[in-house]
Amino acid sequence: MILTTSQNVDCKRHNLLSVEAGVVITSGDRPSPPPKSSPSKDRPNPPPKPSPSNDQPNPPPKPSPSNDPPITPTSSSPPSPLSTPPIMELPSPPSPLPNPPIIEPSSPPLPIDDIFTPASVPPLLSSPPPMDDAHSEEPSNPALSPPSPTIPPPPHSPSRPSSSPPSTTLSPPPLSKPSPSTPLRPPSPNSYPSNSDDTPKLQVGYYQGKCSNKSMDVEALILTIVEEHFLNDTSILPALLRLQFHDCFVHGCDASILIEGNTTEKTAIPNLTVRGYELIDTIKVTIEEECPGIVSCADIIAVATNIVIKLGGGPEYLAQTGRRDGTVSKAEDVDLPSPALTVQETIDVFQAKNFTAEEMVVLLGAHTVGIAHCTSFEDRLYSGTSQFDPTMDPTLREQLSETCPQGQFSNNFALLNQNPQHSGNVDNTFYDQILKQRGILSIDQALANDPLTKATVVQLSLNATLFNVALANAMVKLQAVDVLTGNQGEIRNVCSKFN
Ligand code: HEM
Incomplete structure (x- = not known):
C-alpha cells in the first residue's frame, strides 16, 4: 500500500489519522508474524536463578538475514521538504525483514484526493462498537519472563492531578472495517515541530549531500548497523522505542537522555531501565568516521527507531531528519507519566505535548513489545495493594503472582503483550x-x-492496517516533539557528552 500525506489539510482534531507523516507505508494485515523478542544480552541483567514460574522466557528470536539493499531515502535527488514528501512504494508482502521501500524523493506528491478519500478511513468512535470475532485468538500461554536480578525496578512517579474535564466529543461511529489498503489521511498542521516559523523544519533526506563524501548515505549506514544488531538481539526493538519516547517527552527529541553524568536524565528513576544507549553510541562512532560533525544523535535515535519498528514487522515510513542535539540534561526535568495515572490524567499529559487521546492510545500500542518489571505492575495483583485490580484475568493474575510474589523484592518481569506469539x-x-x-x-x-x-x-484491535498507519503517523509526530533545528543546540561529537 502506498500511503502518502502531502499537503497540510485540515483534519478533525480527534481524527486518529490526522498527522502529517510525510509518507507512510503500511504492510496491512499481516498473515505471518515477524521475529519474536527474546531475553538477550541487552536485557537489563541476566537472572541468577530462574524461578519455577519464570522458566518461560520470551519467544526465541527468529531473525532472518536480509540480503536486501538498505533503505536509501536520500538517493540522488534533493531532500524533500516536510510538506511535500516523496512517495514510497509498498515493499513486497510483509515478512520479518521486508524488502526496503523504493523511495523517490524527487517524485511529486500525488494529489491528495487521489490518495485519501474521507470515507475510506473510519472515524474514531465515541462509544465502543460491538465486538466481533476478531478477539477470538487466545494466547496459548502467558509469556512470563525469567527474572532479571540486578536492575533496579522503576518505581512509579507521582500521579499528576487531572486538569481538564473528560473529552467526550469524538465523532460518532460507524465502525466499518477498512480494507487492508485503507489509505492514510493527510496531515494536520498542528503536529509540526513546535519551533518558530523561521526555524527550519524537519525534512526527509536532510543529510543528503551534507557529508564531505557527498554520496554518503547516512540512513543506509544506520540501517546496516541496526539490522546487524537486531539479528543478534531483537530486544533492541522495545529498547529503542522506549528510549525514543523517554527522550522526546523530556526537552523534546534532542538526545538529552543519552548524556552521561551523575544528575543527567539518564539517572532519573524512569530511565534506569531504559536500554539501547550503547547501540546509539556505536552508530555515532561509525558515522563520525565517515561524516564527522554532521549527524545529530537525536536523528540517529529517530532513524534507528524507525528501522527497528520495521524489522519488528511494523509500519515503515520515511524518517524526517534535521534535528540537533540538546545541551541540557537534568534528572530533575524528567517528568514522564506514571503507569498508575488514570486515563484522563494520561490524556492530559499527552495533550500537553499536542497529542490527541487517540494518538495516545496508538502510542501506548508500543507496549505490544517489550517487558515490564514486577515493580511496574505488582500493585495490581494483591487485594489490599494500592492498585489492586479485581478485574484482571484470573489466569494472568495467578501467573503474575508467581512471577512477582507478594512482599518480595523482585526484578522479575513479564511481557507487556501477553500474547506470546506476538510479543x-x-x-x-x-x-x-x-x-x-x-x-x-x-x-x-x-x-x-x-x-x-x-x-x-x-477499533485498533479490529484493524491491523489502521494500527500500522496510525502508529506510523503518531511516531512521526512523537519524533518531532520540540525538536531543535537550524542553529539551535549542537551536533555532538559523542552522543553521551555535550561538546
Ligand atoms: C502513559 C504513557 C506510558 C507509560 C506510563 C509507560 C510506562 C512503561 C513502563 C512502566 C514500562 C515498564 C518498565 C519496566 O518495568 O522495565 C514500559 C515499558 C515500555 N514502554 Fe512504555 N509507557 C508509556 C508510553 C510509552 C510510549 C509512548 C512508548 C513508545 C512509543 C512506550 C514504549 C515502551 C516499550 C517499548 C517498553 C518495553 C521496554 C523494554 O522492553 O525494555 N511506552 N512503559
Whole structure:
C-alpha cells in the first residue's frame, strides 16, 4: 500500500489519522508474524536463578538475514521538504525483514484526493462498537519472563492531578472495517515541530549531500548497523522505542537522555531501565568516521527507531531528519507519566505535548513489545495493594503472582503483550489482550476499560492496517516533539557528552 500525506489539510482534531507523516507505508494485515523478542544480552541483567514460574522466557528470536539493499531515502535527488514528501512504494508482502521501500524523493506528491478519500478511513468512535470475532485468538500461554536480578525496578512517579474535564466529543461511529489498503489521511498542521516559523523544519533526506563524501548515505549506514544488531538481539526493538519516547517527552527529541553524568536524565528513576544507549553510541562512532560533525544523535535515535519498528514487522515510513542535539540534561526535568495515572490524567499529559487521546492510545500500542518489571505492575495483583485490580484475568493474575510474589523484592518481569506469539511484533495484538483484561500495566488495562479510550482500543484491535498507519503517523509526530533545528543546540561529537 502506498500511503502518502502531502499537503497540510485540515483534519478533525480527534481524527486518529490526522498527522502529517510525510509518507507512510503500511504492510496491512499481516498473515505471518515477524521475529519474536527474546531475553538477550541487552536485557537489563541476566537472572541468577530462574524461578519455577519464570522458566518461560520470551519467544526465541527468529531473525532472518536480509540480503536486501538498505533503505536509501536520500538517493540522488534533493531532500524533500516536510510538506511535500516523496512517495514510497509498498515493499513486497510483509515478512520479518521486508524488502526496503523504493523511495523517490524527487517524485511529486500525488494529489491528495487521489490518495485519501474521507470515507475510506473510519472515524474514531465515541462509544465502543460491538465486538466481533476478531478477539477470538487466545494466547496459548502467558509469556512470563525469567527474572532479571540486578536492575533496579522503576518505581512509579507521582500521579499528576487531572486538569481538564473528560473529552467526550469524538465523532460518532460507524465502525466499518477498512480494507487492508485503507489509505492514510493527510496531515494536520498542528503536529509540526513546535519551533518558530523561521526555524527550519524537519525534512526527509536532510543529510543528503551534507557529508564531505557527498554520496554518503547516512540512513543506509544506520540501517546496516541496526539490522546487524537486531539479528543478534531483537530486544533492541522495545529498547529503542522506549528510549525514543523517554527522550522526546523530556526537552523534546534532542538526545538529552543519552548524556552521561551523575544528575543527567539518564539517572532519573524512569530511565534506569531504559536500554539501547550503547547501540546509539556505536552508530555515532561509525558515522563520525565517515561524516564527522554532521549527524545529530537525536536523528540517529529517530532513524534507528524507525528501522527497528520495521524489522519488528511494523509500519515503515520515511524518517524526517534535521534535528540537533540538546545541551541540557537534568534528572530533575524528567517528568514522564506514571503507569498508575488514570486515563484522563494520561490524556492530559499527552495533550500537553499536542497529542490527541487517540494518538495516545496508538502510542501506548508500543507496549505490544517489550517487558515490564514486577515493580511496574505488582500493585495490581494483591487485594489490599494500592492498585489492586479485581478485574484482571484470573489466569494472568495467578501467573503474575508467581512471577512477582507478594512482599518480595523482585526484578522479575513479564511481557507487556501477553500474547506470546506476538510479543516481539509491532502489531495490534496488544489491544486484544487488554480487551481481555490481560494488560500488564495499570494504564494499559485502563485504556480498554475507560469510556474515554475504549472505542479507540476496540477499533485498533479490529484493524491491523489502521494500527500500522496510525502508529506510523503518531511516531512521526512523537519524533518531532520540540525538536531543535537550524542553529539551535549542537551536533555532538559523542552522543553521551555535550561538546
Ligand atoms: C502513559 C504513557 C506510558 C507509560 C506510563 C509507560 C510506562 C512503561 C513502563 C512502566 C514500562 C515498564 C518498565 C519496566 O518495568 O522495565 C514500559 C515499558 C515500555 N514502554 Fe512504555 N509507557 C508509556 C508510553 C510509552 C510510549 C509512548 C512508548 C513508545 C512509543 C512506550 C514504549 C515502551 C516499550 C517499548 C517498553 C518495553 C521496554 C523494554 O522492553 O525494555 N511506552 N512503559
